[in-house]
Amino acid sequence: MENAIEIKGLCKNWPSFRLKNVDITLPKGYIMGFIGANGAGKSTTISLLTGRAKADGGSCKIDGVPAEALSPRQKEDIGLVLDECPFPETLNYKEIDKFMKNIYSRWDSAKFLADCTAFGLNPKQPVSKYSKGMKMKLSIAAATCHGAKTLILDEATSGLDPVIRDEILDMLLDFVQDEENSVFMSSHITSDLEKVCDYITFINNGRIVFSMTKDEVDTTYGMLRCSAEEFEKIDKSRIVHSRKNAYSVDALVYKNKIGPGHIVDKASLEDIMLYYVKEGKH
Amino acid sequence: MNIIISNSSPLPIYTQIENRIKETIMSGRLAEGDMLPSMRALAKELHISIITTKRAYEELEKGGFIVTVAGKGCFVAAKNTQLMRESYLRQVEDSLRQAVAGARLRNIGPEELKEMIEIIYKGE
Numbered sequence: 001m002e003n004a005i006e007i008k009g010l011c012k013n014w015p016s017f018r019l020k021n022v023d024i025t026l027p028k029g030y031i032m033g034f035i036g037a038n039g040a041g042k043s044t045t046i047s048l049l050t051g052r053a054k055a056d057g058g059s060c061k062i063d064g065v066p067a068e069a070l071s072p073r074q075k076e077d078i079g080l081v082l083d084e085c086p087f088p089e090t091l092n093y094k095e096i097d098k099f100m101k102n103i104y105s106r107w108d109s110a111k112f113l114a115d116c117t118a119f120g121l122n123p124k125q126p127v128s129k130y131s132k133g134m135k136m137k138l139s140i141a142a143a144t145c146h147g148a149k150t151l152i153l154d155e156a157t158s159g160l161d162p163v164i165r166d167e168i169l170d171m172l173l174d175f176v177q178d179e180e181n182s183v184f185m186s187s188h189i190t191s192d193l194e195k196v197c198d199y200i201t202f203i204n205n206g207r208i209v210f211s212m213t214k215d216e217v218d219t220t221y222g223m224l225r226c227s228a229e230e231f232e233k234i235d236k237s238r239i240v241h242s243r244k245n246a247y248s249v250d251a252l253v254y255k256n257k258i259g260p261g262h263i264v265d266k267a268s269l270e271d272i273m274l275y276y277v278k279e280g281k282h
Numbered sequence: 283m284n285i286i287i288s289n290s291s292p293l294p295i296y297t298q299i300e301n302r303i304k305e306t307i308m309s310g311r312l313a314e315g316d317m318l319p320s321m322r323a324l325a326k327e328l329h330i331s332i333i334t335t336k337r338a339y340e341e342l343e344k345g346g347f348i349v350t351v352a353g354k355g356c357f358v359a360a361k362n363t364q365l366m367r368e369s370y371l372r373q374v375e376d377s378l379r380q381a382v383a384g385a386r387l388r389n390i391g392p393e394e395l396k397e398m399i400e401i402i403y404k405g406e
Binding site: 029030031166169170173174176177179195196197198199213214215218 | 294296322323325326329330331332333334337
């Protein structure tokens, strides 16, 4: 299987933050969700991956090409969507179409204009008059109209309402109808990722905690609900982190190592993040 | 074809899809040679991940319900009535096993259980 993204042993030393030995592999044709607390290293990883910052060690490859060696032509194969809308505020989308035509060799005007119409964007309004959701739809439309095969989104859905987020998920699922296309997206809205992602990668303090299929996440982790007495009897190597209250103990556990006779609920990505990040500090 | 997925079901989503497609094939609403939606199209429609639909199709293929033709798609396999009967029997057996476990727990003997089954069978 060919890989859309291949990150091996990636390191970066910022003055106040270190990215340590990050390994991520995304096979072609799939969607990967990238989760982690603020400051965990998501945006740093994405900057390195797209060649916007230089790594201090390790390698990033997109479609087999090292990030630092991407030619302008190969960069057109990557669609990047950041949380800020990159277009000049004074232009409307028809004007944006005109200058994008001159930037990208494979710019698909017809698709871009059709997408903008389908999203209900007003051709007469400048970008400055758009709502946050409209700006995001415009950014994604632009990123998918220059022949990109790998779409990278950094916090693209944060601050958007559920209806627009659902439309954006639709766009992404549409995009991967072509088996050559892949999506790598970071988001704090874990419920969105739980719906559509094939792979989940979790980064904490600059290190990868896990990178696996969503099914594997579901079968690896569980939420144990038990009494303090029961909790004491359980082998601690089976427990990731726990939280005690006056009447019970909740713990994130390795599901298949906990025997029958215990209450083990499904662990959501939010549970996993909370227990690793918050309880892991103690 | 109807595929209804419940988030509160204890069954994983791929098993739910697998069961729904099996039911549809068994009921005859999908006939031999009928094409199934592509894994990607199904994932998009249901708003679930592609790996989940892939797993469902793989399980169906393993069970002999569908065949995958490279480059063309997935099709309903030639009906293997023996296989289907086995699958039905297994389902009934599983339900009975549950009932027996429940009966045992509450000290209900085999005679009483048999009687119950007969009444239910005739009644319905």
